[in-house]
Amino acid sequence: MLISHFHSLLKVMLEDRSNVKTPVSNKEPYFPVDPVFRGDATKSTKGKEKYPGVSYSQRYELLCRRLVLERLYNSACFLMATNAKHTKITQPADDLTFQRFAAALPGHAVTFLGSQQK
Numbered sequence: 001m002l003i004s005h006f007h008s009l010l011k012v013m014l015e016d017r018s019n020v021k022t023p024v025s026n027k028e029p030y031f032p033v034d035p036v037f038r039g040d041a042t043k044s045t046k047g048k049e050k051y052p053g054v055s056y057s058q059r060y061e062l063l064c065r066r067l068v069l070e071r072l073y074n075s076a077c078f079l080m081a082t083n084a085k086h087t088k089i090t091q092p093a094d095d096l097t098f099q100r101f102a103a104a105l106p107g108h109a110v111t112f113l114g115s116q117q118k
Contacts, residue, residue: 008074009108010067011101012060016080016090020056036062061093074108077101 014020026033037059038051054062057080064076078096081089091097 008072009101009104010064010073010076011079012064012077013079013081014057014060016082016088020080023052023055024059025053026051057092061096064096065093075101075104 023039026037037054039054041049041051044050061078064078067073068076076096077091077098077100078093079089079091079098081087
């Protein structure tokens, strides 16, 4: 995984492989896990709710989205890339594409330069 940031712009790249797309279960021995990381509840054989968890790729996507929504970052980009001779890069979330990220750069640069002139 690669995380880089340019002041308040965030870019996350995760290796695109099967184990990052598989739901990961949560253990909650000390405090409850954020409900978005639990996944959709199913009933176990004992009638108790069971949560499958969400995948690492979904977790990174949620992280990027939340950082922007909570205004900790102005823009975020989430990419996945295969580790192959001919690398394939995918953008799993329409709101976290490189195009949106790049569109935010000029405005961020203007704001940064304006703050340096004071």
